[in-house]
Amino acid sequence: MSDKRYQGNIISKTPVTPAGPYQDGAASGVWSLAEQKAYSAAGLWPTAGNANIANRGIFAGGYTGSNSNVIDYVNIASTGNALDFGDLSAAKYSLASLSSATRGLFAGAENFINTIDYIVLSTTGNAQDFGDLSTTSSAGAGCSSSTRGIFNIGLTATDTYSNILEYVTIGSTGNTTDFGDMTVARRSAGACSSPTRGVWAGGSISGSPFNTDVIDYVTIASTGNATDFGDLSNQADARSNVSSSTRGVINHSGGADMDYITIASTGNSVTFGNLVSARASMKGCSNTERGLFAGNAAASNVIEYITIATTGNGTDFGDLTVARGYGNGCSGGHGGLS
Secondary structure (H helix, E strand, C coil): CCCCEEECCEEECCCCCCCCCCCCCCCCCCCCHHHHHHHHHCCCCCCCCCCCHHHEEEEEEEECCCEEEEEEEEECCCCCCCEEEEECCCCCCCCEEEECCCEEEEECCCCCEEEEEEEECCCCCCCEEEEEEEEEEECCEEEECCCEEEEECEECCCCCECCEEEEEECCCCCCCEEEEECCCCCECCEEEECCCEEEEECCECCCCCCECCEEEEEECCCCCCCEEEEECCCCCCCCCEEECCCEEEEECCCEEEEEEEECCCCCCCEEEEEEEEEECCCEEEECCCEEEEECCCCCEEEEEEEECCCCCCCEEEEEEEEEEECCEEEECCCHHHC
């Protein structure tokens, strides 16, 4: 490529290489039509109207002493308090979530429903009906690539711990399709993904001990049963995981400690660091660099962040609009989308 960029009568010898779709200002400078076409074909050109959506994090639903329908959003790349996005279709908590670069989906709830809501990340507004899970679900968990989302059912209305995995095409609407089974039936697992793999870690199981340390993974583009990945450092109700395209970070609900895994490999988790304080039943979201953890079972508004590529402790980010726990989060730029 030429070292000259012509646009608006500006000439520059220092091009700024595009950093990926939906990145605000990532291709500043002057580009020929041929250069722009080449980067667009490679999926590296910013898309008009979607600036900064990769950095938009969503926190939805929860429990405040009563059920909440609140949806908040934040800019993950900065720090500051959350802003109001809109409302879920009903006040609910213990829901599962996943997202593409354009849509966020929320499935199930504590009152054992099979409803899936969706939002459009680039706008603000209330959730709309997407379709239904095959059965009622509470405390499930979801993960996704840029096109496909996978939910585990969690706990059913008959108080049965489920190993069922189901998938949707995020860009459409409709009911879920059977994907396969997890290695262990559980609820309250934490889920995260790379562009190719979906991972579920920990959770609560029927019997004793009440929690599990099992980590499972699937290949998102296929269907089939999950495969054992390794073990957490302890048996834990995980609930909130975040990820880059290579690393997943898992919080142990009820504690401050976090573990991490390298998603492309298999093996046991490794100590990452600690949150500022021990919290339970949080919600998480991430871009490819930062992970955010928000809320608490005891109805907290605290949001903390970590840098996923390093290890270390959490840092204060800001506050939710409403103190709550047992919600869930998603984003337009998590590790499954890069």
